[in-house]
Amino acid sequence: MPLSNKWKTYWIFQAMGWGSFSLTNTFFAFSFQQLDKNFFYHLLIFLALGLMISHLMREIIIRAAILQKNLRRQAFLFIGLTLAMALLASYFKLETVEQLEILTSKDAQLLNRPDFSYWINKMVLVLSGGFSYFILFFIWNLIYFMFHYVTKSQKQQMDTLRLESLVKELELQTIKAHINPHFIFNSLNSIRALVDENPQRARRAVTELSNILRSSMHAEKAETVTLERELNIVKDYLALENMRFEDRLKVVYEIDEDTLDQPVPPMMLQTLVENAIKHGISKQISGGIVKLISVFKDGYHELVVQNTGQLNGKVNAEGFGLSSTTNRLGLLYGSKAKFDIRQINGSLVEARVQIPVEDV
Amino acid sequence: MKAIIIDDERLARAELKKLLLDYPEVEVVDEAANAEEGLAKIESQQPDLIFLDIQMPGKTGFDMLSQLEKAPQVIFTTAYDEFALKAFEVNALDYLVKPIEPKRLADAVQKLNASEIRDNRQDIISTNNSLLTENDQVFVKDGERCWFVKLNEIRLFESVGNYAKVFFGANKPLILKSLNALEERLDEKLFSGPTGNILSISG
Numbered sequence: 001m002p003l004s005n006k007w008k009t010y011w012i013f014q015a016m017g018w019g020s021f022s023l024t025n026t027f028f029a030f031s032f033q034q035l036d037k038n039f040f041y042h043l044l045i046f047l048a049l050g051l052m053i054s055h056l057m058r059e060i061i062i063r064a065a066i067l068q069k070n071l072r073r074q075a076f077l078f079i080g081l082t083l084a085m086a087l088l089a090s091y092f093k094l095e096t097v098e099q100l101e102i103l104t105s106k107d108a109q110l111l112n113r114p115d116f117s118y119w120i121n122k123m124v125l126v127l128s129g130g131f132s133y134f135i136l137f138f139i140w141n142l143i144y145f146m147f148h149y150v151t152k153s154q155k156q157q158m159d160t161l162r163l164e165s166l167v168k169e170l171e172l173q174t175i176k177a178h179i180n181p182h183f184i185f186n187s188l189n190s191i192r193a194l195v196d197e198n199p200q201r202a203r204r205a206v207t208e209l210s211n212i213l214r215s216s217m218h219a220e221k222a223e224t225v226t227l228e229r230e231l232n233i234v235k236d237y238l239a240l241e242n243m244r245f246e247d248r249l250k251v252v253y254e255i256d257e258d259t260l261d262q263p264v265p266p267m268m269l270q271t272l273v274e275n276a277i278k279h280g281i282s283k284q285i286s287g288g289i290v291k292l293i294s295v296f297k298d299g300y301h302e303l304v305v306q307n308t309g310q311l312n313g314k315v316n317a318e319g320f321g322l323s324s325t326t327n328r329l330g331l332l333y334g335s336k337a338k339f340d341i342r343q344i345n346g347s348l349v350e351a352r353v354q355i356p357v358e359d360v
Numbered sequence: 361m362k363a364i365i366i367d368d369e370r371l372a373r374a375e376l377k378k379l380l381l382d383y384p385e386v387e388v389v390d391e392a393a394n395a396e397e398g399l400a401k402i403e404s405q406q407p408d409l410i411f412l413d414i415q416m417p418g419k420t421g422f423d424m425l426s427q428l429e430k431a432p433q434v435i436f437t438t439a440y441d442e443f444a445l446k447a448f449e450v451n452a453l454d455y456l457v458k459p460i461e462p463k464r465l466a467d468a469v470q471k472l473n474a475s476e477i478r479d480n481r482q483d484i485i486s487t488n489n490s491l492l493t494e495n496d497q498v499f500v501k502d503g504e505r506c507w508f509v510k511l512n513e514i515r516l517f518e519s520v521g522n523y524a525k526v527f528f529g530a531n532k533p534l535i536l537k538s539l540n541a542l543e544e545r546l547d548e549k550l551f552s553g554p555t556g557n558i559l560s561i562s563g
Contacts, residue, residue, distance in 0.1 A: 181439075181440040182415070182439050182440045184440075185439035185440045185457070185458055185459065186369070186372070186439040186458065188458075188459050189369075189371070189372055189375060189439065189458040189459040189460075190369065190371040190372065190375075192375055192459050193371035193372065193374045193375035193378070194371065196378070197371075197374065243371070244369050244371065245369070246370060246371075282368075282415070282417060283417050283418070284417050285393075285394050285396070285417045285418045287417075
């Protein structure tokens with residue numbers, strides 16, 4: 001909260017508090033028919049001192065940083081301070097009233113009791129007058145502490161929320177930036193071999209690799225990209241893997257053209273395809289097939305990656321790719337998106353993502 | 361020096377073969393695209409040296425090595441696999457990262473030549489190929505950790521059921537070979553002992 005706002009809030013609270021106190025008092029005096037000139041003098045003195053001393057109390061709370069201390073000490077200091085301030089206010093009130101010679105007859109009588117000395121009488125009066133100040137300052141402090149407690153916890157909540165969203169953003173960025181170094185170096189090695197053997201293919205491979213590196217480096221701000229864009233990277237990636245695995249890798253695309261404009265989390269399909277190669281094809285001596293399917297089905301945009309291989313439960317469930325896919329879908333779509341991976345027959349593993357289609 | 365290249369990528373094999381043309385002392389006699397093929401070709405060609413990729417379909421390079429009775433000189437080739445390389449204890453390891461830097465290859469070949477000369481001097485007496493001599497090395501893999509161990513570094517083989525425990529240095533990994541199988545291949549002059557254990561008398 002800006003300083004001027006804080007100042008304003010404080011004085012509104014002060015005015016409201018002491019204002020309502022005066023109103024109630026006037027109301028009672030009116031009903032008991034004690035509304036005279038002296039009543040108003042007393043009230044004015046009481047109010048002026050109340051305001052001044054409570055303001056002093058606030059200064060002390062701020063200077064001594066009482067709100068920053070632990071709860072036990074806060075409670076002790078709070079009671080002590082209230083008591084001290086109440087006696088102080090009461091003393092000044094008595095002094096003023098005495099100076100102005102408007103002591104109530106009862107007080108004047110008490111002050112002049114012959115059995116005790118003047119100072120003892122005065123102390124008794126200060127103590128009894130301090131009682132009402134104590135009650136008021138106590139309430140004042142309660143409101144003050146409560147107000148700060150609530151604003152503080154609200155601020156903490158806001159901070160926690162902000163932190164959470166920051167963590168999420170960072171998570172997304174690290175996931176996006178992830179690219180398999182094993183793949184990069186193997187590709188570079190193949191390209192070096194191709195420079196002599198098939199220069200045309202080598203040149204194309206450099207372009208493909210550049211595209212992949214660029215897209216993974218531009219950890220894009222956007223939370224989603226169109227499928228078409230994502231698919232371009234995937235195609236480059238698979239072309240490079242094809243160069244490495246040669247006839248051990250066969251790629252099949254089954255893409256419904258209408259799904260090309262659908263938003264998808266960037267690098268998610270790429271991660272799934274990478275997994276299909278890493279855990280599937282690269283483990284098969286005679287290689288296999290990778291099939292990409294993108295269709296609309298039952299209100300979902302369904303992305304499927306199938307690959308030759310065996311699902312090894314333990315390795316797969318803990319793999320970075322799969323947990324990151326689940327996390328990203330959760331962050332973006334809550335529980336509305338689905339992701340599963342399963343063995344669909346003796347030799348095919350299928351990873352399937354279902355993203356809810358937004359109404360147009 | 362006869363060499364075999366074992367790598368699942370044809371282009372990677374081609375590239376390494378091309379690099380090795382600069383070193384006439386290394387003669388690439390064959391190549392293999394996976395561990396099974398590699399095992400068969402090592403058996404038939406008896407190479408002095410193999411260039412071995414670690415990540416291959418089916419079995420990894422490590423798995424293949426631990427199936428060999430006697431490991432030839434090995435230079436690992438890998439694209440990027442810090443983890444697998446860390447598994448290694450310091451001894452007798454040479455590896456090249458792909459794409460291979462010609463200078464690193466030159467160093468590796470030179471190191472091989474040096475050890476070849478040293479070993480030859482000691483090996484003159486033992487010409488019997490089927491028996492393992494003290495300068496032969498075996499590849500030992502225990503879980504995540506692996507070692508190349510020369511037989512003269514081994515103090516003791518201990519029989520543990522169908523397996524054997526190998527004692528060398530401060531290590532005693534378990535290997536998946538029975539003591540009987542080992543005994544058949546070991547030179548009697550080197551190892552002898554009471555029932556159950558094979559003791560080294562040379563180390």
